[in-house]
Amino acid sequence: MYAWHFTEMPYPGHPDPDTVPSVRVSLPNKHFDPKVGADLYNRYLDEHMVADDLGLNCMLNEHHQTATCLDVAAPLSAAILARQTSKARICVLGNPMSNRDDPVRVAEEMAMVDCISRGRLDAGFVRGVPYEVFAANTNPTQTLERLWEGIDLCVKAWTHRDGCFNFEGKFWHKRSVNIWPTPYQQPHPPVWITGSSDKENIRKVASRGFTFAMFLQPHEKVREMFDAYREASIYDDPEEVRRHIAYMPLVATGENEDEAERLAKKVSWYLGAKTAPQFRNPPGYVPVSFNVNALKGTYSGRTDAVRTRGIDYLKEQGVLMYGTPDQLFEQVKTFYDHVGGFGQLLMMQQAGHMTHEETVKSMTLFAKEVYPRIREEFAFKPAKKGAAAE
Amino acid sequence: MAKATTGNFEFLKVQDVDLEVERRGAGAPLVLLDDEEGLTREAAFVDDLAKSHEVIIPSAPGFGHSSRPDWIETMDDIAYIMLDFLDQAGIEDATVLGFSLGGWIAAEMAVKNVARIGRLALVDPYGIKVGGPWDRDIQDIWFLPKDEVQALKYADASNGDIDYTEMPDEKLEVVARNRESFARFCWRPYMHNPKLKRRLHRITVPTLVIWGADDGVVTTDYGKAFADEIPGARFEVIEGGGHFPHLEQPAAFMDVLGGFLAGSQKAA
Numbered sequence: 001m002y003a004w005h006f007t008e009m010p011y012p013g014h015p016d017p018d019t020v021p022s023v024r025v026s027l028p029n030k031h032f033d034p035k036v037g038a039d040l041y042n043r044y045l046d047e048h049m050v051a052d053d054l055g056l057n058c059m060l061n062e063h064h065q066t067a068t069c070l071d072v073a074a075p076l077s078a079a080i081l082a083r084q085t086s087k088a089r090i091c092v093l094g095n096p097m098s099n100r101d102d103p104v105r106v107a108e109e110m111a112m113v114d115c116i117s118r119g120r121l122d123a124g125f126v127r128g129v130p131y132e133v134f135a136a137n138t139n140p141t142q143t144l145e146r147l148w149e150g151i152d153l154c155v156k157a158w159t160h161r162d163g164c165f166n167f168e169g170k171f172w173h174k175r176s177v178n179i180w181p182t183p184y185q186q187p188h189p190p191v192w193i194t195g196s197s198d199k200e201n202i203r204k205v206a207s208r209g210f211t212f213a214m215f216l217q218p219h220e221k222v223r224e225m226f227d228a229y230r231e232a233s234i235y236d237d238p239e240e241v242r243r244h245i246a247y248m249p250l251v252a253t254g255e256n257e258d259e260a261e262r263l264a265k266k267v268s269w270y271l272g273a274k275t276a277p278q279f280r281n282p283p284g285y286v287p288v289s290f291n292v293n294a295l296k297g298t299y300s301g302r303t304d305a306v307r308t309r310g311i312d313y314l315k316e317q318g319v320l321m322y323g324t325p326d327q328l329f330e331q332v333k334t335f336y337d338h339v340g341g342f343g344q345l346l347m348m349q350q351a352g353h354m355t356h357e358e359t360v361k362s363m364t365l366f367a368k369e370v371y372p373r374i375r376e377e378f379a380f381k382p383a384k385k386g387a388a389a390e
Numbered sequence: 391m392a393k394a395t396t397g398n399f400e401f402l403k404v405q406d407v408d409l410e411v412e413r414r415g416a417g418a419p420l421v422l423l424d425d426e427e428g429l430t431r432e433a434a435f436v437d438d439l440a441k442s443h444e445v446i447i448p449s450a451p452g453f454g455h456s457s458r459p460d461w462i463e464t465m466d467d468i469a470y471i472m473l474d475f476l477d478q479a480g481i482e483d484a485t486v487l488g489f490s491l492g493g494w495i496a497a498e499m500a501v502k503n504v505a506r507i508g509r510l511a512l513v514d515p516y517g518i519k520v521g522g523p524w525d526r527d528i529q530d531i532w533f534l535p536k537d538e539v540q541a542l543k544y545a546d547a548s549n550g551d552i553d554y555t556e557m558p559d560e561k562l563e564v565v566a567r568n569r570e571s572f573a574r575f576c577w578r579p580y581m582h583n584p585k586l587k588r589r590l591h592r593i594t595v596p597t598l599v600i601w602g603a604d605d606g607v608v609t610t611d612y613g614k615a616f617a618d619e620i621p622g623a624r625f626e627v628i629e630g631g632g633h634f635p636h637l638e639q640p641a642a643f644m645d646v647l648g649g650f651l652a653g654s655q656k657a658a
Contacts, residue, residue: 021535026533134533137577138578139573139574139577139578140577141570141573141574142574277535277536278533278534278535278536282532282573283569283572283573284569284570284571284573284574288563288566288570289563291566291569292562292566294566295554295562295565295566296554296562297554297555
């Protein structure tokens with residue numbers, strides 16, 4: 001199993017959420033101080049360099065118009081890390097393809113980062129969370145269709161080697177695509193896709209051999225989705241299937257229980273970020289059946305239980321993993337058993353007001369005292385017929 | 391607000407759309423194009439109209455129980471389906487009465503072909519861009535909080551209270567589907583067809599544009615600008631009415647509409 005360091009690069013100094021309708025989409029950017037922002041960007045990138053030194057991989061994402069995430073262009077951060085790190089794989093998870101204007105441009109950006117990093121890129125794509133449709137002005141009823149049309153066009157741009165090709169799809173028209181550079185990894189970098197509850201989409205991810213990732217979901221839900229992925233995977237070797245399954249919890253590792261709990265509360269800041277109701281469920285983002293329940297008042301967005309049930313629930317469900325190194329190892333193991341195994345542990349190890357020192361300490365404890373045990377316990381076993389092994 | 395007894399509907403195949411069509415009463419044909427929430431067909435005044443007209447209520451693709459094939463993407467697509475419906479149903483000299491989104495559809499139909507349309511009445515329609523790039527002609531109902539949207543839509547916000555918790559699932563499915571389809575067709579460009587304003591001059595049948603004085607989503611200035619683009623159109627404002635003036639002030643609405651129908655039908 002591999003472990004990945006992740007932070008959304010938050011701007012925690014925004015006004016008290018109780019005093020504003022939303023910290024996402026509509027919070028005026030007069031609350032952003034570019035001098036503070038400069039320090040934060042450099043600090044978060046430094047933490048990724050620490051991750052590289054510690055033998056962890058790096059994961060990046062992007063959001064827009066929100067104090068919860070200053071990374072508004074994951075390909076830019078990835079380009080910086082491609083130069084400033086030397087060993088870590090760099091996973092962009094992901095490019096919000098539904099909200100990007102040009103998938104061919106995305107293919108170029110990823111190919112360039114892959115070349116600069118000499119093949120250390122994992123190229124992820126996401127549909128984008130509901131509130132992103134406001135910043136991008138994307139039709140909320142077609143995000144999945146756009147995602148897949150964009151991915152197909154991007155992969156074709158990466159892999160087509162014989163001059164220009166044309167594409168006239170529903171959302172994009174291109175008459176002469178012929179990207180320079182191509183990706184360093186051939187035929188193309190590993191592709192990752194996130195998902196939460198749509199099994200048809202999971203089968204699509206699995207049938208293309210892409211890695212499937214889930215973020216911050218209760219373990220029963222994760223099990224259900226991972227099972228759906230495993231059933232539909234194109235890989236014969238179960239270890240190869242597992243290598244393509246990823247999960248992200250919030251993670252805090254402490255020297256003792258008190259320290260871990262203090263950090264756990266700090267990293268949980270992310271879940272409390274306030275988003276106005278109309279931004280959480282724009283019309284048509286979720287299926288009609290979900291919105292029937294929304295009208296009845298029994299559904300108010302995909303992440304409600306996770307956002308509101310408190311720290312014990314989060315720990316029990318594996319949404320938040322925290323404790324001493326021993327305790328953390330046990331939590332990963334328990335979760336692993338609950339969900340039927342997985343191969344990539346994506347860790348949000350920084351959020352909210354966690355300082356640089358706290359973050360680095362937690363990361364270091366994890367990397368030195370938990371990760372070696374995880375690597376051993378969940379090592380990828382060599383395939384019988386000589387497939388790639390760890 | 392008083393409720394009508396909603397009639398039975400049937401499906402008609404128009405191209406590959408299963409179009410839900412409801413008919414009430416008998417007389418000269420009046421095609422009622424419902425608002426995006428499907429509220430108008432339930433109003434009592436529709437039964438009054440059905441005393442002197444055959445009121446024909448086709449649900450636009452994606453609304454009510456009408457299907458929504460993937461290729462239907464714009465108001466143009468919907469307008470052509472509705473024109474095909476008029477052809478197929480053999481409707482002649484129709485009064486086309488459209489509310490809000492239905493008013494926009496009616497205008498899109500009339501700029502394309504008025505062969506089967508005798509007269510047009512539009513009630514607080516969306517559909518055109520009046521101002522420049524920096525002007526918000528139509529309030530952003532998907533960006534604003536629910537309470538604010540309701541206050542913009544109704545002269546008296548409490549008139550918009552609907553208790554969804556008491557509704558059967560079958561009806562809630564229609565509500566949820568209407569909302570989804572509304573976003574599908576109207577998200578971008580937001581609530582308008584950039585070409586429609588330049589086409590409204592093609593409407594050559596008698597036209598009445600009715601507007602709620604207190605419509606906060608699209609103001610009376612917008613309504614006046616809409617009417618000004620249609621040759622000879624009458625513009626009438628209903629006091630005490632919001633975006634759905636016919637629901638909040640049905641008597642005043644029926645006075646204005648009745649006068650127009652009597653005048654234009656006599657003239658025809």
